[in-house]
Amino acid sequence: MTNQFLCSFLAFFLYSGIISQPYTAAGADRVCGKWQMVGESLVIQVYRDGGEFKAKILWFDDEDDTKPTDYWKDVRNPDPHLRSRKILGLNVVEKLSYNPKTDSWEDGMIYDPKHGRHWNASAYINKDGLLKVKGYWHFKFIGKTLTFKRVN
Template sequence: MAASNMVCGKWQLQDGKLIVQVYREGEEYKAKIVWFDDHDDTKNLDYWKDDQNPDPALRSRKILGMNVLEKLAYNPTTNTWEDGIIYDAKHGKHWNSSASLTKEGLLKVKGYWHFKFMGKTLTFKRLNS
């Protein structure tokens, strides 16, 4: 597998509450939600909508299957993925993003507003297919 595609696959948030599928479309890397812990087993995962979206036209779209990461581009010099946009459906906000793989094989995804040092990093572990 090419180094640029090492980020592709299913990844689970370290706390176990979210699984995303990272995939490549052209030269762009994206991620969509494939499972999340909704804390309410009386409702199907398919029930939850993007009701915090700032665009009223998008508030009825389902969170399950929704792209939450787009426009990541592989940088071979640093072996990182840069210049992406991550969407926080819980708050209806978009953030700049970058991603990298650790030596241990963990995926680190950083969301930030203009400056990387002022962001939040989420850690994911790869799920075996």
Template sequence: MKQKIIYFFIAILCSFSSYAQKNPDAIVGQWMSEDNNLKVEVYKDGTQFKAKVIWFDDSDDKNKPWNTRLDEKNPKAALRTRKIVGMEVLSGLTYDEDDDEWVDGVIYDSKSGKEWSSKVWINKNHQLKVRGYWLVSLFGETMTFNKV
């Protein structure tokens, strides 16, 4: 009986250690926003992680289908003719193993044409949290995504 209890505790400890293992590539893949209005693909480019738009909800203006919309609010006139679909909206993220999060990124908001600092992490529910902020993380907004 005592031996069964020891094996039980060893199994529990092993399960905790496997959960705690850090995976720099855990954010790679397709993610749908919690509101089901934006789908992005996160990918690795060298040592950095980036994301591009692969779909978004166009119900705000059915005269402009999602796959034809342009980056009209971009402050750089030369970029206003690029399509939003396929556009890189998150760049420069690097994995911080100590904090198990991706930091030092830049996120682009096509609705305003502004760029913000960003960081990303995966919560205990396996959801992707993307925080865009100004100066310090305290002043920002977080979006939640679920793996597709």
């Protein structure tokens, strides 16, 4: 009788979410890889760096065929010391951490080199396998969501 009670007790807490099952690194790492923005000309590489997830620019369409892609610099950065950085290879998403309860990556920052601004960021992979990255200012309902498809 005691074992049956204990099993029922643990099942209740697991089902209610009070005790959460540990997530696997593979579940959190499925966001890693190359992603291309849908409807735009941007490819990013999402990767794990210690306990956080980051994304860097691998390729973008600069809409100016007269200059190579690696010519473009971070000229709108609010920090004058960073304005000479190349946009190609630039980390544009940092500090994302995986939340197994919501199956999403939260509490990150996204940098928009086009305007030189930082935003809060979160991300998730929807049922169609698309990566949805949301940049927002303190409240998620005030923001913009970017959609990416995985590329090989």
